[in-house]
Amino acid sequence: MSRPVVFIHGLWIHSSAWQPWQELFELQGYRTAAPGWPGDGDTVAATRANPDAVAGYGVDAITEAYAAVLAGYDEKPIVIGHSFGGLIAQKLLDRGLAAAAVAFSPAPIKGVRALPFSLLRTSFPVLSRPGNKQRAVSLTEKQFAYSFGNALPAAESAELYERFTIPGPGRPLFEVSSANFTRDAPSAVDTASANRGPLLMVAAGRDHTVPAVVVRAAHRLYAGSAARTDITCHPDRGHSGVFDHGWRELADEALSWVRSLDRSGAPSA
Template sequence: MTDTPVIFIHGLWLHSASWQPWLELFSEHGYQVAAPGWPGELDTVASARATSDGVAGHGIDDVVEHYAAIIADLPAPPILVGHSFGGMIAQKLLGQDRAAAAIAIDAAQIKGVLPLPLSALRSTTPVFKNPANRNRAVSLTAAEFRYAFGNAIPAEESDELYERWAVPAPGKPLFEAAAANFNPHSAAKVDTANSGRGPLLLITGGKDHTVPEAVTRATLKQYRHSDAVTDLLEFPDRGHSLVVDHGWREVADACLSWLKSQEL
């Protein structure tokens, strides 16, 4: 048993409450758990849908500093578990030595990652189709959610997840990530050469449309100059919904097993 803090960080288009099953499981294993929302995110799915202005305009650095402030109030450096853009945020915080370890699940691409598969472009079209979305909160339709998140599960389940957890998300992080390799000071830059950081686990879903396997494997290569533990785990038949769909427990159990292997 452990009393180590664990902070769960969601990505775009899912509400922080979607981590609830993970919170319960990790709590059962003795961790002190929390899943704070992004800056400006309201407490419930219904309220987040009704009033999305609070999240609009927040970029990657805003989100990093938001979670850094939360971490600063903890009694010990936490383990971070992030999904999608939350996985990028977790990597940035780990590289800044603000965390004991991080698990980045289908993490958004960081600066230096070059592959840009067509499925990833299609998944983000709802944001990029209008440049003004950089400073707006953008919602997905059920069909767009099914392509970006639920392509590896039955359509009925994808639609149920959409109704339960989908919320508007800020467009700015996507614009920042898209321009990362052209900006030497990009907010999407991670200190991948830090050899003194805690261990990192990258998880990829083999059928993920939004963050395809090629992106995660290219992310792994960015860490080649670090001596710190950097592991990769693939779930070949899973899509971007892997943290919230019917198979979430398999992913969560794998995370717990890895943490145990790292004595965390």
């Protein structure tokens, strides 16, 4: 039976953004799924119509929701995540629930200390109001253009904003921002473990939300692990890379990496 691949979206982006990836992977014989976060509606419109449904969920609750999805398969899936989805993918891999993981511009795990200005700027609209920890927060089109669409033509950024953006819980941003001062931070991962599957981290050189320096810092935290941990960087891509006009370049890279695991006989149980 074909290996399952589960896609995990990031904050403010609906899971429907993964549809082209699912079609590509299914053509190559994989079974795919792209579940939403807790409270997400089946469509962008449905999620926007009920923003309170997503409020209050943090990293642990989102991770548990995906853990339940993975438990329904007859073998460990490969997980592919973007932004906060990349963080969730690493947590699932760390727990031994996934066979392997690909993390595109992943939100920082505990221990990452790099704080570029652009990362602070993208987080400020949420973190500047403590009450947002319990609320659902939406990006304005201008905020999206800076955080996601800065490497795109203005028209494409506006189109993607209308097509894919949804309200998201503020809590995960608060949890990540305070992780290095929190003993049992939800974003903590055992980076020294040798008992996990392979991990590919992918950085984007023009990313404002998770700059490449942040991804490289996370990769360095895994240096003490004997488990396979790869990293690549796309210098001209921004945070929208997995769902903008250049998505296929990143998808082909992920697909090639995943297929290399199948050829090498990577464990699936």
